[in-house]
Amino acid sequence: MTTAGLEGLIAGRTAIATVGKAGAGLTYRGYRIEDLAEHSTFEEVAYLLIYNQLPNEEQLTAYKKRLTEMQEPPSELKTVLEQLPATAHPMDVLRTGCSVLGSLESDGEGGRTQAAIADRLIASFGSMLLYWYRFKNRGERIETNTGEDTIAGHFLRLLTDAEPEPLKKRALDVSLILYAEHEFNASTFAARVVTSTLADIYSAVAAAIGALRGPLHGGANEAAMELVSQFDSPAVAEKGILQMLAAKRLIMGFGHRVYKNGDPRSAIVKSWAQRMAEESGNTDLYDIFERVEQVMMREKGMHTNLDFFAATAYHLCGIPTQMFTPVFVISRTSGWAAHVIEQRSDNRLIRPLAEYTGPEPRDYVQLSER
Ligand code: COA
Numbered sequence: 001m002t003t004a005g006l007e008g009l010i011a012g013r014t015a016i017a018t019v020g021k022a023g024a025g026l027t028y029r030g031y032r033i034e035d036l037a038e039h040s041t042f043e044e045v046a047y048l049l050i051y052n053q054l055p056n057e058e059q060l061t062a063y064k065k066r067l068t069e070m071q072e073p074p075s076e077l078k079t080v081l082e083q084l085p086a087t088a089h090p091m092d093v094l095r096t097g098c099s100v101l102g103s104l105e106s107d108g109e110g111g112r113t114q115a116a117i118a119d120r121l122i123a124s125f126g127s128m129l130l131y132w133y134r135f136k137n138r139g140e141r142i143e144t145n146t147g148e149d150t151i152a153g154h155f156l157r158l159l160t161d162a163e164p165e166p167l168k169k170r171a172l173d174v175s176l177i178l179y180a181e182h183e184f185n186a187s188t189f190a191a192r193v194v195t196s197t198l199a200d201i202y203s204a205v206a207a208a209i210g211a212l213r214g215p216l217h218g219g220a221n222e223a224a225m226e227l228v229s230q231f232d233s234p235a236v237a238e239k240g241i242l243q244m245l246a247a248k249r250l251i252m253g254f255g256h257r258v259y260k261n262g263d264p265r266s267a268i269v270k271s272w273a274q275r276m277a278e279e280s281g282n283t284d285l286y287d288i289f290e291r292v293e294q295v296m297m298r299e300k301g302m303h304t305n306l307d308f309f310a311a312t313a314y315h316l317c318g319i320p321t322q323m324f325t326p327v328f329v330i331s332r333t334s335g336w337a338a339h340v341i342e343q344r345s346d347n348r349l350i351r352p353l354a355e356y357t358g359p360e361p362r363d364y365v366q367l368s369e370r
Contacts, residue, residue, distance in 0.1 A: 002355045007257065011184055012192065012350075016049065016338045019183040020258045026265065028181050029053075037268045042151050042176035043067065046122060046334035049181055050115050050341070063119075064149045070123035071154060072145045073097070074104050078131055086136035090129055090326045091219075095209045097128035102202025114201045114344070118337030121205060122151060125330045129323065130158035151330060152176060160318065167279060168317045171272040172327070175310050178265040179328050181335030187211035187218065191336045195343040196350040208336045209329055215252055218332070220307040221324040224253035225315060227292075234291035241295045253308030254296050262303040270304070273312035286312055 003009050018024045026033040029048055036045055040054075047055045047063050055063055073081075077100045084093055098121065107117060127144035134140045148154040148164070152172040156164035182188065187208040194204040212218035231237035244251060256263055277286035289312045296302045314324050 005257070011189065014183060014339070014342060016335070016342060017181045017183045026182075033178065033264055034268070037174050037177050037265075040177065042173050042180070042331065045177050045180050046119075046151075049334045049338040050118050067119060067123040067151070068147060068149050068154075070120045071127050073101070073124050073128050073131065076104055077101055077128065078141075081128060081132040082135055084132055084136075088132075089213075090133070090322050091209060091213045091329070093129055093132050094125055094326050094329050095206050097125065097132075098202055098206045098209060102200060102206070107200035107202060114337060114341050117201050118333060118340075121333050121337075122330060123154075125326070125333065126151065126155040126158060129326050130155070133323075134158075155327070155330070156317070159323075167276060171276055171313050172317055172319075174272055175269055175313055175327070176331040178269055178306055179310070179331040181332070181338065185217065186214075187332065188336055188339050192339050192343045193350045195340045196347055198344075198347070201337065201340050204340050205333060205336055208332070212329060212332065213325060218307070218325045218328045220252045220305070221311045221314065221328065222321055224308050225311040225321045225324060227252055228285070228288055228311070229321075231288050231292075234287050237288045237291050238295050241292055242299070245299055251292070251296060251302075253304055253311065254300075254302045256303075256305045259303070259305070263305045265306040266304045266309060269306060269313055270309040273309045273316060276313065276316040280316065285315065 016029060018027045020026065024032075028036060028045060029052065031048070031054070043064050044054060044060060047053075047060065077097060080100050081093065081097065084096065101121070101124070105112065105117070105120065107114065124144075131142060131144050134142045142158065142161075144158060146154050146157045148157050150169070150173060152169050153164045156169055156172065184192075190211040191204040191208040194207045195201070215223040228237065231240055241251060273286060273289070274283075277283040289309065293304050293308070296304070310328075311321075311324060314327065315321070319327065
Protein backbone atom coordinates (compact mmCIF):
# COMPACT_ATOMS: atom_id res chain seq x y z
CA MET A 1 0.00 0.00 0.00
CA THR A 2 1.32 3.49 -0.79
CA THR A 3 0.52 6.69 1.11
CA ALA A 4 0.83 9.94 -0.84
CA GLY A 5 3.29 12.20 0.94
CA LEU A 6 3.83 9.43 3.54
CA GLU A 7 0.80 10.93 5.31
CA GLY A 8 -0.04 9.26 8.61
CA LEU A 9 2.89 6.85 8.31
CA ILE A 10 5.13 6.28 11.33
CA ALA A 11 8.56 6.41 9.70
CA GLY A 12 10.79 5.97 12.75
CA ARG A 13 11.13 6.47 16.49
CA THR A 14 12.17 9.61 18.33
CA ALA A 15 12.54 10.80 21.92
CA ILE A 16 12.90 14.44 20.89
CA ALA A 17 9.41 15.85 20.33
CA THR A 18 5.70 15.12 20.22
CA VAL A 19 3.55 16.94 17.67
CA GLY A 20 -0.18 17.12 18.35
CA LYS A 21 -0.07 14.07 20.61
CA ALA A 22 -3.25 13.53 22.64
CA GLY A 23 -2.77 14.91 26.14
CA ALA A 24 0.65 16.33 25.31
CA GLY A 25 0.40 18.60 22.26
CA LEU A 26 3.76 19.94 21.16
CA THR A 27 6.58 19.06 23.55
CA TYR A 28 10.38 19.19 23.31
CA ARG A 29 11.86 16.32 25.35
CA GLY A 30 8.68 16.30 27.40
CA TYR A 31 8.47 20.05 28.06
CA ARG A 32 5.34 21.78 26.78
CA ILE A 33 5.89 24.45 24.13
CA GLU A 34 3.66 26.89 26.04
CA ASP A 35 5.94 26.67 29.10
CA LEU A 36 9.12 26.92 27.05
CA ALA A 37 7.84 29.97 25.13
CA GLU A 38 6.79 31.70 28.33
CA HIS A 39 9.68 30.92 30.65
CA SER A 40 12.75 29.84 28.70
CA THR A 41 15.09 31.32 26.11
CA PHE A 42 16.21 29.96 22.75
CA GLU A 43 19.67 29.12 24.15
CA GLU A 44 18.07 26.95 26.86
CA VAL A 45 15.94 25.22 24.25
CA ALA A 46 18.88 24.61 21.88
CA TYR A 47 20.81 23.11 24.79
CA LEU A 48 17.81 20.96 25.72
CA LEU A 49 17.51 19.63 22.18
CA ILE A 50 21.21 19.09 21.48
CA TYR A 51 22.39 18.00 24.94
CA ASN A 52 19.22 16.24 26.04
CA GLN A 53 18.48 18.22 29.23
CA LEU A 54 17.65 21.74 30.37
CA PRO A 55 20.87 23.47 31.43
CA ASN A 56 21.38 24.66 35.00
CA GLU A 57 22.52 28.24 35.51
CA GLU A 58 26.21 27.42 35.27
CA GLN A 59 25.76 25.29 32.15
CA LEU A 60 23.65 27.98 30.49
CA THR A 61 26.20 30.70 31.20
CA ALA A 62 28.98 28.52 29.79
CA TYR A 63 26.86 27.60 26.76
CA LYS A 64 26.03 31.21 25.94
CA LYS A 65 29.70 32.12 26.28
CA ARG A 66 30.64 29.30 23.92
CA LEU A 67 28.08 30.39 21.34
CA THR A 68 29.29 33.99 21.61
CA GLU A 69 32.85 32.85 20.92
CA MET A 70 31.71 30.98 17.82
CA GLN A 71 30.07 33.93 16.03
CA GLU A 72 32.87 34.75 13.61
CA PRO A 73 32.96 32.74 10.33
CA PRO A 74 36.44 31.78 9.05
CA SER A 75 38.02 34.34 6.70
CA GLU A 76 37.97 31.83 3.79
CA LEU A 77 34.20 31.59 4.20
CA LYS A 78 33.83 35.37 4.23
CA THR A 79 35.76 35.47 0.95
CA VAL A 80 33.28 33.00 -0.57
CA LEU A 81 30.33 35.03 0.75
CA GLU A 82 31.70 38.11 -0.98
CA GLN A 83 31.57 36.24 -4.31
CA LEU A 84 27.85 35.45 -4.07
CA PRO A 85 25.64 37.85 -6.01
CA ALA A 86 23.47 40.44 -4.27
CA THR A 87 20.52 38.80 -6.01
CA ALA A 88 21.13 35.39 -4.39
CA HIS A 89 18.33 34.20 -2.15
CA PRO A 90 19.45 34.32 1.51
CA MET A 91 18.57 30.60 1.76
CA ASP A 92 21.18 29.92 -0.94
CA VAL A 93 23.66 31.95 1.08
CA LEU A 94 23.09 29.81 4.19
CA ARG A 95 23.17 26.53 2.25
CA THR A 96 26.46 27.61 0.68
CA GLY A 97 27.80 28.86 4.01
CA CYS A 98 26.99 25.51 5.60
CA SER A 99 28.83 23.61 2.84
CA VAL A 100 31.89 25.84 2.94
CA LEU A 101 32.14 25.62 6.73
CA GLY A 102 31.87 21.84 6.35
CA SER A 103 34.99 21.79 4.22
CA LEU A 104 36.90 24.06 6.60
CA GLU A 105 35.86 22.58 9.94
CA SER A 106 35.04 18.96 9.04
CA ASP A 107 32.78 16.64 10.99
CA GLY A 108 34.83 14.26 13.16
CA GLU A 109 38.16 15.99 12.49
CA GLY A 110 40.17 17.00 15.56
CA GLY A 111 37.60 15.45 17.89
CA ARG A 112 34.86 17.82 16.64
CA THR A 113 31.47 16.41 17.65
CA GLN A 114 28.14 16.85 15.91
CA ALA A 115 26.90 18.80 18.93
CA ALA A 116 29.84 21.22 18.69
CA ILE A 117 29.20 21.66 14.96
CA ALA A 118 25.54 22.36 15.63
CA ASP A 119 26.52 25.06 18.12
CA ARG A 120 28.94 26.54 15.61
CA LEU A 121 26.28 26.65 12.89
CA ILE A 122 23.66 28.17 15.20
CA ALA A 123 26.14 30.80 16.40
CA SER A 124 27.49 31.72 12.96
CA PHE A 125 24.58 31.37 10.49
CA GLY A 126 23.34 34.88 11.36
CA SER A 127 26.88 36.20 10.94
CA MET A 128 27.26 34.56 7.52
CA LEU A 129 23.94 35.92 6.30
CA LEU A 130 24.45 39.47 7.49
CA TYR A 131 28.11 39.59 6.48
CA TRP A 132 26.99 38.80 2.93
CA TYR A 133 23.99 41.16 3.14
CA ARG A 134 25.87 44.17 4.45
CA PHE A 135 28.79 43.61 2.04
CA LYS A 136 26.48 43.39 -0.96
CA ASN A 137 24.07 46.13 0.04
CA ARG A 138 26.34 48.65 1.71
CA GLY A 139 29.82 47.62 0.62
CA GLU A 140 30.82 47.07 4.27
CA ARG A 141 33.04 44.30 5.61
CA ILE A 142 31.44 44.07 9.03
CA GLU A 143 32.79 42.72 12.28
CA THR A 144 30.51 39.77 13.04
CA ASN A 145 31.75 39.22 16.56
CA THR A 146 29.07 41.29 18.28
CA GLY A 147 29.58 39.89 21.78
CA GLU A 148 25.77 39.68 22.08
CA ASP A 149 25.11 36.60 24.19
CA THR A 150 21.78 35.64 22.63
CA ILE A 151 21.12 34.43 19.10
CA ALA A 152 18.24 36.93 18.74
CA GLY A 153 20.33 39.84 20.00
CA HIS A 154 23.24 38.90 17.74
CA PHE A 155 21.01 38.76 14.68
CA LEU A 156 19.27 42.07 15.37
CA ARG A 157 22.52 43.87 16.14
CA LEU A 158 24.11 42.70 12.90
CA LEU A 159 20.99 43.67 10.98
CA THR A 160 20.55 47.17 12.42
CA ASP A 161 24.04 47.97 13.71
CA ALA A 162 22.36 49.26 16.88
CA GLU A 163 21.43 48.09 20.36
CA PRO A 164 18.54 45.62 19.87
CA GLU A 165 15.21 46.84 21.26
CA PRO A 166 14.18 44.58 24.19
CA LEU A 167 10.65 43.90 22.87
CA LYS A 168 11.88 42.92 19.40
CA LYS A 169 14.67 40.85 20.87
CA ARG A 170 12.32 38.86 23.08
CA ALA A 171 9.74 38.47 20.28
CA LEU A 172 12.45 37.07 18.00
CA ASP A 173 13.75 34.88 20.83
CA VAL A 174 10.28 33.39 21.40
CA SER A 175 9.84 32.75 17.69
CA LEU A 176 13.17 30.88 17.69
CA ILE A 177 11.87 28.70 20.54
CA LEU A 178 8.71 27.96 18.55
CA TYR A 179 10.64 27.14 15.36
CA ALA A 180 13.33 24.98 17.02
CA GLU A 181 11.88 21.49 16.57
CA HIS A 182 8.91 19.71 15.04
CA GLU A 183 9.47 15.95 14.80
CA PHE A 184 9.50 14.30 11.32
CA ASN A 185 8.70 17.35 9.15
CA ALA A 186 10.15 17.39 5.62
CA SER A 187 13.48 19.08 6.39
CA THR A 188 14.17 17.02 9.51
CA PHE A 189 13.32 13.84 7.67
CA ALA A 190 15.68 14.90 4.88
CA ALA A 191 18.42 15.39 7.49
CA ARG A 192 17.73 11.94 8.94
CA VAL A 193 17.82 10.28 5.51
CA VAL A 194 21.20 11.84 4.77
CA THR A 195 22.51 10.90 8.23
CA SER A 196 21.32 7.33 7.79
CA THR A 197 23.91 6.89 5.03
CA LEU A 198 26.57 7.83 7.63
CA ALA A 199 27.23 11.12 5.83
CA ASP A 200 28.48 14.13 7.83
CA ILE A 201 26.26 16.59 9.71
CA TYR A 202 26.99 19.47 7.28
CA SER A 203 25.54 17.39 4.41
CA ALA A 204 22.47 16.67 6.53
CA VAL A 205 21.97 20.34 7.41
CA ALA A 206 22.55 21.46 3.81
CA ALA A 207 19.89 19.00 2.63
CA ALA A 208 17.54 20.19 5.37
CA ILE A 209 18.03 23.82 4.34
CA GLY A 210 17.08 22.84 0.79
CA ALA A 211 13.92 21.13 2.01
CA LEU A 212 12.98 23.99 4.30
CA ARG A 213 13.19 26.52 1.52
CA GLY A 214 10.02 25.45 -0.30
CA PRO A 215 6.80 27.40 0.29
CA LEU A 216 4.93 24.31 1.48
CA HIS A 217 7.40 24.13 4.37
CA GLY A 218 9.53 26.94 5.87
CA GLY A 219 9.24 29.20 2.84
CA ALA A 220 5.61 29.78 3.84
CA ASN A 221 6.54 32.63 6.20
CA GLU A 222 8.12 34.54 3.34
CA ALA A 223 5.23 33.65 1.01
CA ALA A 224 2.64 34.77 3.59
CA MET A 225 4.35 38.15 3.88
CA GLU A 226 4.43 38.55 0.11
CA LEU A 227 0.76 37.67 -0.07
CA VAL A 228 -0.35 40.10 2.62
CA SER A 229 1.88 42.89 1.26
CA GLN A 230 -0.31 43.00 -1.84
CA PHE A 231 -3.21 44.35 0.22
CA ASP A 232 -3.39 47.86 1.59
CA SER A 233 -6.42 47.44 3.86
CA PRO A 234 -8.41 44.66 5.56
CA ALA A 235 -11.29 45.16 3.10
CA VAL A 236 -9.00 44.79 0.07
CA ALA A 237 -7.45 41.73 1.71
CA GLU A 238 -10.84 40.11 2.22
CA LYS A 239 -11.75 40.61 -1.43
CA GLY A 240 -8.37 39.32 -2.58
CA ILE A 241 -8.52 36.19 -0.44
CA LEU A 242 -12.04 35.39 -1.60
CA GLN A 243 -10.87 35.65 -5.21
CA MET A 244 -7.90 33.40 -4.52
CA LEU A 245 -10.09 30.82 -2.84
CA ALA A 246 -12.53 30.92 -5.76
CA ALA A 247 -9.54 30.23 -8.05
CA LYS A 248 -8.58 27.30 -5.75
CA ARG A 249 -5.25 28.92 -4.86
CA LEU A 250 -3.34 28.02 -1.71
CA ILE A 251 -3.17 30.68 0.98
CA MET A 252 0.29 30.47 2.51
CA GLY A 253 0.50 30.23 6.28
CA PHE A 254 -2.68 28.14 6.58
CA GLY A 255 -3.18 24.43 7.03
CA HIS A 256 -0.90 21.75 8.37
CA ARG A 257 -0.26 18.09 7.66
CA VAL A 258 -0.53 17.11 11.34
CA TYR A 259 -2.50 19.88 13.09
CA LYS A 260 -6.00 19.87 11.71
CA ASN A 261 -7.50 21.80 14.65
CA GLY A 262 -4.90 24.54 14.91
CA ASP A 263 -1.19 24.95 15.48
CA PRO A 264 -0.43 25.59 19.18
CA ARG A 265 2.50 27.83 18.22
CA SER A 266 0.32 30.17 16.22
CA ALA A 267 -1.51 31.89 19.12
CA ILE A 268 1.81 32.46 20.88
CA VAL A 269 3.52 34.16 17.96
CA LYS A 270 0.32 36.07 17.17
CA SER A 271 0.27 37.59 20.67
CA TRP A 272 3.84 38.85 20.17
CA ALA A 273 2.98 40.30 16.76
CA GLN A 274 -0.03 42.06 18.25
CA ARG A 275 2.00 43.45 21.13
CA MET A 276 4.66 44.80 18.81
CA ALA A 277 2.07 46.36 16.50
CA GLU A 278 0.24 48.02 19.40
CA GLU A 279 3.41 49.31 21.02
CA SER A 280 4.58 50.74 17.70
CA GLY A 281 1.34 52.72 17.50
CA ASN A 282 0.53 51.33 14.05
CA THR A 283 -1.62 48.23 13.70
CA ASP A 284 -2.40 48.65 9.98
CA LEU A 285 -0.42 45.62 8.82
CA TYR A 286 -1.42 43.49 11.80
CA ASP A 287 -5.09 44.26 11.07
CA ILE A 288 -4.70 42.97 7.51
CA PHE A 289 -3.13 39.73 8.74
CA GLU A 290 -5.95 39.33 11.24
CA ARG A 291 -8.61 39.88 8.58
CA VAL A 292 -7.05 37.21 6.38
CA GLU A 293 -7.14 34.87 9.39
CA GLN A 294 -10.84 35.61 9.96
CA VAL A 295 -11.76 35.12 6.30
CA MET A 296 -9.96 31.76 6.13
CA MET A 297 -11.71 30.54 9.26
CA ARG A 298 -15.12 31.69 8.03
CA GLU A 299 -14.75 30.40 4.46
CA LYS A 300 -12.65 27.25 4.88
CA GLY A 301 -12.58 26.53 8.62
CA MET A 302 -8.79 26.69 8.27
CA HIS A 303 -6.36 27.74 10.99
CA THR A 304 -3.14 29.68 10.63
CA ASN A 305 0.11 27.78 11.15
CA LEU A 306 3.17 29.25 12.87
CA ASP A 307 4.44 30.80 9.64
CA PHE A 308 1.54 33.22 9.22
CA PHE A 309 1.92 35.42 12.29
CA ALA A 310 5.68 34.75 12.43
CA ALA A 311 5.72 36.73 9.18
CA THR A 312 3.92 39.64 10.90
CA ALA A 313 6.27 39.47 13.88
CA TYR A 314 9.41 39.35 11.73
CA HIS A 315 8.24 42.27 9.61
CA LEU A 316 7.61 44.28 12.77
CA CYS A 317 11.11 43.35 13.99
CA GLY A 318 12.44 45.03 10.82
CA ILE A 319 13.68 41.79 9.25
CA PRO A 320 13.66 41.82 5.42
CA THR A 321 11.12 39.32 4.02
CA GLN A 322 13.73 37.14 2.28
CA MET A 323 15.42 36.57 5.65
CA PHE A 324 12.33 35.07 7.30
CA THR A 325 13.11 31.49 6.30
CA PRO A 326 16.84 31.89 7.07
CA VAL A 327 15.87 32.91 10.63
CA PHE A 328 13.88 29.67 10.76
CA VAL A 329 17.09 27.85 9.68
CA ILE A 330 19.10 29.35 12.54
CA SER A 331 16.55 28.04 15.03
CA ARG A 332 15.73 24.68 13.43
CA THR A 333 19.41 23.76 13.21
CA SER A 334 19.05 22.84 16.89
CA GLY A 335 16.23 20.39 16.10
CA TRP A 336 17.98 19.02 13.00
CA ALA A 337 21.12 18.42 15.06
CA ALA A 338 19.15 16.59 17.76
CA HIS A 339 17.75 14.30 15.05
CA VAL A 340 21.15 13.77 13.42
CA ILE A 341 22.60 12.75 16.79
CA GLU A 342 19.61 10.50 17.53
CA GLN A 343 19.74 8.87 14.08
CA ARG A 344 23.47 8.20 14.41
CA SER A 345 23.04 6.69 17.87
CA ASP A 346 20.77 3.94 16.56
CA ASN A 347 21.22 3.94 12.80
CA ARG A 348 19.68 1.90 10.07
CA LEU A 349 19.87 3.05 6.44
CA ILE A 350 16.55 4.69 5.45
CA ARG A 351 15.63 3.03 2.19
CA PRO A 352 11.93 2.50 1.54
CA LEU A 353 10.33 0.81 -1.49
CA ALA A 354 8.26 2.27 -4.31
CA GLU A 355 5.17 0.92 -6.02
CA TYR A 356 6.16 0.58 -9.68
CA THR A 357 3.79 2.23 -12.21
CA GLY A 358 5.96 2.07 -15.36
CA PRO A 359 5.83 -0.17 -18.48
CA GLU A 360 6.08 -3.99 -18.42
CA PRO A 361 9.50 -5.42 -19.38
CA ARG A 362 10.08 -4.93 -23.12
CA ASP A 363 12.76 -5.59 -25.70
CA TYR A 364 15.50 -3.07 -26.19
CA VAL A 365 15.20 -1.24 -29.53
CA GLN A 366 18.48 -0.62 -31.37
CA LEU A 367 19.34 3.08 -31.84
CA SER A 368 19.21 2.76 -35.64
CA GLU A 369 15.67 1.32 -35.44
CA ARG A 370 14.08 4.05 -33.29
N1 COA B 1 -5.05 27.34 1.45
C1 COA B 1 -6.18 26.90 0.82
N2 COA B 1 -6.57 25.62 0.82
C2 COA B 1 -5.79 24.74 1.48
C3 COA B 1 -4.63 25.12 2.16
C4 COA B 1 -4.27 26.48 2.12
N3 COA B 1 -3.18 26.91 2.75
N4 COA B 1 -4.06 24.04 2.72
C5 COA B 1 -4.83 23.00 2.41
N5 COA B 1 -5.88 23.42 1.67
C6 COA B 1 -6.95 22.59 1.12
C7 COA B 1 -6.39 21.72 0.01
O1 COA B 1 -6.47 22.38 -1.23
C8 COA B 1 -7.28 20.53 0.09
O2 COA B 1 -8.51 20.85 -0.51
P1 COA B 1 -9.31 19.74 -1.37
O3 COA B 1 -9.63 18.65 -0.38
O4 COA B 1 -10.47 20.49 -1.86
O5 COA B 1 -8.36 19.29 -2.42
C9 COA B 1 -7.52 20.37 1.59
O6 COA B 1 -7.34 21.67 2.15
C10 COA B 1 -6.58 19.39 2.27
O7 COA B 1 -5.26 19.80 2.01
P2 COA B 1 -4.04 18.83 1.72
O8 COA B 1 -3.24 19.40 0.58
O9 COA B 1 -4.46 17.41 1.63
O10 COA B 1 -3.21 18.99 3.05
P3 COA B 1 -1.74 18.48 3.25
O11 COA B 1 -1.71 17.83 4.58
O12 COA B 1 -1.20 17.70 2.11
O13 COA B 1 -0.96 19.86 3.23
C11 COA B 1 0.14 21.79 3.76
C12 COA B 1 -0.49 20.52 4.31
C13 COA B 1 0.82 22.53 4.90
C14 COA B 1 1.20 21.45 2.71
C15 COA B 1 -0.96 22.67 3.12
O14 COA B 1 -1.93 22.99 4.10
C16 COA B 1 -0.42 23.92 2.49
O15 COA B 1 0.01 23.88 1.34
N6 COA B 1 -0.41 25.06 3.22
C17 COA B 1 0.16 26.28 2.72
C18 COA B 1 1.67 26.28 2.91
C19 COA B 1 2.07 26.45 4.34
O16 COA B 1 1.55 27.31 5.05
N7 COA B 1 3.04 25.65 4.76
C20 COA B 1 3.60 25.71 6.09
C21 COA B 1 3.23 24.48 6.85
S1 COA B 1 3.74 24.63 8.55
